[in-house]
Amino acid sequence: MKRIINEIDRYPGETQDILKVINEYSEIKERISKDEYYLGIAESIAKRSTCLRRQYGCVIVNNDEIIATGYNGSARNELNCCEIYIECPRKNKEHNSGDYSDCPAVHAEQNAMLSASRQEMIGSTMYLYGQEISDEQITESSPYREKQAIKINAEPCPICKRMIKNAGISKVINIKGVTNVCN
Secondary structure, eight states: OOOSSSOGGGSOHHHHHHHHHHHHHTOOOOOOOHHHHHHHHHHHHHTTOOOSSEEEEEEEEETTEEEEEEEOEEOTTSOOHHHHOSSOTTTTSOTTOSOOTTOOEEOHHHHHHHTSOHHHHTTOEEEEEEEEEOOOEEETTEEEEEOOEEEEOOOOOHHHHHHHHHHTOOEEEETTEEESOOO
């Protein structure tokens, strides 16, 4: 418990009791950082993803205001992977290889950048969250085969890195901190 008033023992009798009560009822909850806050929003956005392999969520923030969000999924008016495939066609391919010829998805970063003007993005921060969908497995909590989401250190692909630079975004933050995309 966080104490508001330290060294309570220095005060006599009744005053000491009052200070103990103040400390007990004044426990200050640690607030999450702004980075944790925006990454939490990006995590929620990732849940909208239609990808069978990886789910990404992206939030672009400038001057402490959200200017755009995006998640990975098929282009507008196209069928989603989760609607037409049983497993990802890229399942056995290296992640972030730069070759997405067999992937119908628009990346979370791209979708977010498409929703904002370059003027809004200059000097902004991009928050990127990702989770990998594991192969189905039997868990302790369920005798049925279930897919599990595992947090990953989300990194933009080579094309998204170039787009981020051209958009004027100053930094990208993921669960490990600031990535070296914009240098």
